[in-house]
Amino acid sequence: MADRPSTRPRKAVAKPKTAARASAKPASAGEPATPVPPTPAPAPRPTRPQRRRISDAAHAASSERGLYAVPDPCDDEPMPQPAAMPGTSEIEAAIGGLVTILRTAGAAVGMSGDDLEQRIAQALAFVRRRLTGDYDIDDFGFDSDFTDQVWLPLLRPLYRRWFRVEVRGIENIPADGSALVVANHSGTLPIDGLMTQVAIHDEHPQHRHVRMLGADLVFSSPVVGQLSRRAGTTLxxxxxxxxxxxxGELVAVWPEGFKGVGKPFSERYRLQRFGRGGFVSAAMRSGAPIIPCSIVGAEEIYPLIGNLKGLARLLGTPYFPVTPTFPFLGLAGLIPLPSKWIIEFGAPIETAGFGTAGAEDPMLVFELTDQVRETIQQSLYSLLMQRRSVFF
Structure with missing residues (x-):
């Protein structure tokens, strides 16, 4: 159909009347009609499917679906790998970083090859045991795994390279069974006990651990006390x-206590009083032999030239040392002087024949205590005569 002239309005196409169209106002002459939107027809109502019982539907589905045979896996086909646990990459990165640090540290101290790789493997095994809890601690808090893998390796550079400890008479320490090592105490700080611990473990054929007896002050510090217990120190x-x-443990005691460690440098290598002889009575009751131990070289690491008693009372310590380097050089004054050390273990003094009755006799305990003290003192004099120099 041809288009009509634009001057004439178009006729509206007749549509079925609805409620909306019936209510619309008709257009006047000469005015275009307003289109009315058609009303959408209502959607047809869906028919409700016929209900079926669940058992019938399941039976029909199973009859239409056939059985499926799972083929056997082929030998050449790779087996699926389990999904990685969350955090695995972080753990592997941490282990890789630890290995790098250990190799760098080992190369810095001159280790290489199989020795270095063995140390790294031991360190990783120690970390694994710590994470899994696969280690033992006895009733006194001693952790042999910590002592072997952490504590003794930290002390060995001082023992071997700084003090260059020479050990004599290690054969006097029994291969097994109990014994009581009694040694002189000196050095302002009790480093002589630590070096004795390394000497017995490293030089003895059985690498025995020594259980050291420490003063109350050692365990009053939350850090030092915990480390001491882990390393084998007991009150x-x-x-x-x-x-x-x-x-059956190997025990070590320093009966001079703080009187020996804190004595002035002018009284070096002069033994102080050995207390009341409690260590002797303990050895008598248990029947353990007493092994005198003489240590030369510890007196010179921190030469004590003064004691600030007022500051010591304020800090709650037996003494506050003044040495040629401390406190004048600050923290650098805590570095010990590299004196030459000699540790000598004397012949055992048997106590098995005294028994409990001998331990209750004060005169017998005093005589045996004095015998041990005199043995150590004479050995110190002998070693000082043999030493060429304080530092060589």
Whole structure:
């Protein structure tokens, strides 16, 4: 159909009347009609499917679906790998970083090859045991795994390279069973006990651990006390000493205590009083032999030339040392002087024949205590005569 002229309006196409169209106002002449939107037809109502019982539907589905045979896996086909646990990449990165640090540290101290790789493997095994809890701690807090893998390796550079410790008479320490090592105490700081621990473990054929008896002040510090217990130190009490000796442990005691460690440099290598002889009575009750131990070289690491008693009382310590380097050089004054050390273990003094009755006799305990003290003192004089120099 041809288009009509634009001057004439178009006729509206007739549509079926609806409620909306019936209510619309008709257009006047000469005015275009307003289009009315058509009303959408209502959607047809869906028919409700015929209900079927669930059992019938399941039966029909199973009859239409056939059985499926799973083929056997081929030998050449790769097996699916389990999904990686979350955090695996971080753990592997941490282990890789630890290995790199250990190799760098080992190369810095001159280790290489199989020795270095063996040390790295031991370190990784130690970390694994710590994470899994596969280690033992005894009733006194001693952790042999920590001592072997952490504590002793930290002390060995001082023992071997700084103090260059020479050990004599290590054969006097029994291969097994209990024994009580009694040594002189000196050096302002108790480093002589640590070096004795390394000497017995590294030089003895059985690499025995020594259980050291320490003063109350050692365990009052939250850090030092915990490390000391892990490394084998126990409170210096007769009950604990007897218990360790009766269980077959190797025990070490420094009966001079703080009187020996804090004595002036002018009194070096002069033994102080050995207390009341409690260590002797403990050895008598347990029947353990007493092994005198003489240590030369510890007196010179921190020459004590003064004691600030007022500051010591304020800090709650037995003394506050003044040495040629401390406190004048600050923290650098805590570096010990590299003196030459000699540790000598004397012949054992048997106590098995005294028994419990001998431990209750004060005169017998005093005589045996004095015998041990005189043995150590004479050995110190002999070693000082043999030493060429303080530092060589």
């Amino acid at each position: 210096a009490a007769n009950a604990d000493a007897e218990r360790l000796l009766k269980s």
